[in-house]
Amino acid sequence: MSDFDIGRWRPAPFLPEADSRDGSLTFVVATLCFLACLTLIAVLATNRAARDWTSQLDGQATIIVRPKANETPDGAAARAAETLAGVPGVAEARALEKEKAEALIAPWLGAADLSDLPVPRLVAVQLTKTAPADAIALDRALKAQGLDAVVDDHSVWMADIQHAAQVARWVGMAVFGLIATAAAAVVAFATRAGLAARREVVEVLHLSGAEDGFIAGLFQLRFAKMAAIAGLFGAGAAAIMGAILRLAGGGQGLTPVLPITWLDLLAVLPAPLAAGAVAALAARLTAQAMIRDLA
C-alpha cells in the first residue's frame, strides 16, 4: 500500500528545481551587479570631487599686484585690497602676506632666498554669492586707481574642471549602462537555455491549456528571484569594497581626488531590486517569444 497522505499533499512547482547551470548564472549576474555598483559609487564620488573643486574656486578671484616704482609691494597690495573692497559684488578683499606669496612659488623655486626677487603680492578676493563682481569690473576699478594688477577669476580652470567632471560622469553612466545591458543579455540567454532545457515541461503546460503569459510568468519569477539574490550578493560585495576604500583613504575617502562617503554606499541598495526587474523583463520577453513559436 502507498504511504501517500492525500491530506498533506502540496502541489509541486510547475518548473523543475534549479539545476547546476543556475549556480553559474547567479555568479555571473552577481559579478555584473558588483561591477555596476562599483561604477555607480565611482560616479557619485567623481561628481562630488568635481563639485568640491568648482565650489572652492567659484566665488573667488586672485589679484596679482605689481608695485610701481614709487611704492612698496605691501603698500600696493594694501591699496588694491582697499580699492577692491569697495567694488559692488565683492564681499571681502585681503592682501596676502609676503610669506604666503613666497610659499606659493616655493614648490617651483625650492628653498632659495627670495628676498632679492620682486615677488608680486597677491590679493584674495571673496565675491558675494548674489551678483558677484566679474573680472572686468575688478580690473576697471584697479586701473582707475592706477594699480598695475592682473585679475584671475579662475574661469579658465573652472571650465576645464567642469568639462572633465562632465566627461567622467558620462563615461561612468555609459559603463553602468553597458554592464546593465550585459546583465540583461546574460539573463535573456539563460532564459533561452532554461526554456530549451525545459522544453518538454513548457510543451506539456502549453498543450494542457496553460496561457502563454502564465508559462512566461513562471520563468519570469524564477529568473527575477535568481537575479535579485545575485544582486544582493553583488551589491553587498560592492558596498564592502566601497567601505574598505573609504576606510583605507581616511577622512577623505580613497583619496582627495575620489572622496567616497558612507552615504554613497547606500546607492547600492536598489541594486537587487533593479537586477530582479531587469531579469524579470528579459526573461518574460524571451519566454514569450519562444512560447509564441509553439503552435
Added chain:
Amino acid sequence: MSRNPNATGAPDADPAVVRFDDVSMRYGRAPEILKDLTFTLAPGSFHFVTGASGAGKTSLLKLLFLAAKPSKGLMHLFGQDVSTVAREDQPFLRRRIGVVYQEFKLLEHMSAFDNTALPLRIEGRKPDSYRNDVAELLAWVGLKHRMHAMPATLAGGEKQRLAIARAVVNRPEILLADEPTGNVDPEMGLRILKLFVELNRLGTTVLFATHDEDLVARSGMPVLHLENGRLTAHGARP
C-alpha cells in the same frame, strides 16, 4: 490563471464536436501529410483512427489538440472555426480536450499525483477542491499504490494509465489517444480499451489512434482509416 472556461468565441451551434472540411496539413514546406480530409464526429462518439505508420494518424491528432494548424480547409471544434480563435483563447479550447500522448509526456519532476492534478492546477482550481477526485481517479486506473511515485520509477503500463488519468481528470469533452496500447501487452491493451469505453459511456467523445487491428476488430467501434494522408473509411469498419 482562470479566466472564462468557455471563452472561445461563438456558441456551440454545430451539433458535431469535430468537423473537417477538405482539411490538409503539411510540416513547413514538406509535402502534405494529410490530404483533403472531410469528416464529422458526433458528441459522445467513439472512433478508432487506423492506418500504417506514416499514414498521418499522429498528425491528425496534432491538428485536433491544436499543436499544428491546417495548411488548407476548415476545421471546426465545438462548432467553432479554429482559424478564427484568437491565440489568447486557444488555451480554453485545449482545456476541453484531453490527450494521451504516444510518448506519455509525463513531467519527470512531479509525482504521479502531481502529474494527474496538472490540468486542474492550470485551470486555477484550489487543491482542496480536487485532491480526493485525483486520488479516486488514480485508484480507478489502478495506481492507488503508486500515487507518490515519480514517473521514472513507473513501468510502461503504469505510465500509460497515469497519462490516461491526466488526460481525463478535468472531464474533457474530447479524448484523443495516440497509440495508448502501443507499449503494453495485449491484456493490458484490452484493459486500457475498457477504460476508454467506460469514459465514452460517460459522454466523452473518443478518438483512439492505433495500428492494433485485433483490438479494433474486437471492439466493433467505427473507424477513420488513413492511407498516405487520405481518409479511406469513415464510420464503418475497414
